[in-house]
Amino acid sequence: MSVTAADFGKVAVLLGGQSAEREVSLKSGQAVLDGLLNRGVDAHPVDPGADLLTVLQAEQFDRVFIVLHGRGGEDGVIQGALESVGLPYTGSGVQGSALGMDKLRCKWLWCGLGLPTAPFAVLRSDADLPLAEELGFPLMVKPVREGSSIGMARVDDSEALLVAWREASKYDSEVLVEQWIDGPEYTATVLGDEVLPLIRLETPNTFYDYEAKYLNETTSYHCPCGLSEAREHELQALALQAFRSVGASGWGRVDLMLDQQGNPNLLEVNTVPGMTDHSLVPMAARAMDIDFDELVWKILETSLEIN
Secondary structure (H helix, E strand, O other): OOOOHHHHOEEEEEOOOOOOOHHHHHHHHHHHHHHHHHOOOEEEEEOOOOOHHHHHHHOOOOEEEEOOOOOOOOOOHHHHHHHHOOOOEOOOOHHHHHHHHOHHHHHHHHHHHOOOEOOEEEEOOHHHHHHHHOOOOOEEEEEOOOOOOOOOEEEOOHHHHHHHHHHHOOOOOOEEEEEOOOOOEEEEEEEOOEEOOOEEEEOOOOOOOHHHHHOOOOOEEEOOOOOOHHHHHHHHHHHHHHHHHOOOOOEEEEEEEEOOOOOEEEEEEEOOOOOOOOOHHHHHHHOOOOOHHHHHHHHHHHHHHHO
């Protein structure tokens, strides 16, 4: 039986929030809102404050489309709050959201399951810096629980490592340091039980940073990604395994890189990926002839399935 716009009832599109990714979330949320309205959904923007649950109940919303990036929206907090009042929502549940947001515990889990990821160390104080240096330079430094490449840096020596660690620690009490991977980067979009075509990312920047993601016009996106069909299927299967291993569901994205020998290294899971005009999920959907309005409809349908 096909789903109609009326089946969704009144939908709150959560956008903005108070994380470091607020501006991206506002853009993503507006795009999602427009797409739902184009399909006839009774959708309304809600920029959450401390009284969010009161607002959602007072306005008699039937379900929630979460487009909050980063802390408070992508880490299980809002998911738990919505479950406490019985409101269905899009995307991963509490566990999948919390683990997906936490790069360190994600990597611990993947290592335990034998899934490939780059060698790493965790910094909690200056005293931990020698642990990172043992990995060998160059290194990638990133806050454990931030997105959109916020607070990330590549470092080539001890002095730069100290500076990068102190900058990243402004965002998180735990900082992840990974062995630098010198190879192509790919992203895999998960939609329901399907992995969409891989996208290969190419940027003249040192890495795929905030500017490359949202501001620059010099970033190249290759879809088809240039891999053989068999190799692409292998990486898609790995991405789906990584996504499911953290308990993620509904929709999301898994990022990975290949090293110089062609071996894959899982980077992270995104459970509320960007939905701006520069974003990767809509790009992968277009490769499957799924336009943006249809994409947000399909994502909203996941709120019917899991709640």
